[in-house]
Amino acid sequence: MLLSALYRYPLKSGQAQTLAESSVDALGLTGDRRWMVVRADNGQFLTQRAWPQMTQIGALHLPDGSLRLEAPGFASLNVPVPAADDALRGVTIWRDTLQVPDAGDAAADWLSALLGKPLRLVHCPAHRARYLPNGYGLNSDRATFPDGFPLLLIGQGSLDELNRRIGRPMEMLRFRPNLVVEGAEPFAEDRWRRIRIGDITLRLLKPSVRCILTTLDPATGQRSPDKEPLLTLKTFRSRDGDVVFGQNLAADGEGVLKVGMSVEVLE
Template identity: 55%
Template sequence: MHLSSLYRFPLKSAAGEALPQARSDALGLVGDRRWMVVAAGTGRFLTQRAVPQMALLQASWQGTEALRLSAPGMDELRVAVPGTAEMRSVQIWRSSTVVPDAGEAAATWLTRFLGQACRLVYLPAEEGIQVDLDYAQLGERTAFSDGFPFLLIGQASLDDLVQRVGRPLEMLRFRPNLVVSGAQPYAEDGWKRIRIGELEFRVAKPCSRCVIPTIDPATAERDADREPLATLLGYRKGEGGVFFGQNLIAEGTGELALGMPVQVLE
């Protein structure tokens, strides 16, 4: 087995970027989900669940000091990593935190593209959100993810789902960080600990899926037949949701690169 794809999502719920290699830090992949769009009035996070056109937002790091935003019909915008002059209280699921606001230019740009008043916020690497203590130790943190630092999916699992659905499906619909090839379909369901290269991970819990996989990442349109969720409901439904992929927590930090061997430790 080996690491066959590596994805980073600089801006939560925006388009992802494929990487040949990446470092990890205490929050996950360096630069992953460090930016987030929130409603201007409430500070609550916005995602493709309610705002599908976020799929068309392209966000890429410019070194470590700025983010470049682009979208159809919009001029590109460079947003510097903000300092602490303006802080904003934000909410992501049941967690709340106070983080730097990225300023008026970014807010105006995003408000125009998304059609609602919003702000762009940033999570410094030294901060982070505590991972659910039902699955993690005190001090284990994540960035603006839906709960965990890493999401892993087996390529064979997607291949099996594609065969069941009967049409191609992009892996990016499921927004993983790590894709492993060379295993049987859904083999990841039985893993408890793995090593990729020299970095070890605990498999925390299965990933419950929302409506985002039904959104075409190229067009931001929801599939009328609600695929692939409709098919997943038929054979991947369990207590608490429909599951596809596994959430991981790294034990330490290190380098990840395509082609690295993947070893099941437990």
């Protein structure tokens, strides 16, 4: 088995960056989901679930940690990392509330013009990351702005089997994984508890619950009229009322992941 793809999402619900390698720490891939768009009035986070036009936001993690925003018809904008303890804004992501620095008016104006609503851009420095959902991981495990966990892994064999059942190919990026593993049988990752890639040990914590976001074409933002792949997933991947596909995980320690590295199942 090998690591066949790496993806980073600098802006929550923005476009993916395809990587050949990435450093990894307790918060996941460097620069992954460190930025988030929120409503200006109440700090509630935005995602493609309700805002499919966010599929058109290019968001690049730059070497100094800053963010470059791009979108069709808009001039690109470089957003510097705000001071970690200045201009704090209260934000809500699912059941979590936290105080994080606001990225300033230029980014807010750019996003508000693009999406047609008063918005703000916020950043999550490492010391303001939130803890994982109760009952999962270690007490020290934390995450920035993903839905709940630092990393998401999907087996290529699992997507191949799903596509076979649907009868046409679905893009891996509909499921927004960080790590794709090739060479395992379909849904083998459901049985893994710990794996090693390079020098990094990763703990698999919880199946990933899927939603209507998977029905969006990641390139166009158009929704599948036949509700695929969610419709087919419901027929064979339902668990206790949820539809699951892929596994959430956390890393022990720090290191570097490179596409092509071997994947070893430890437990």
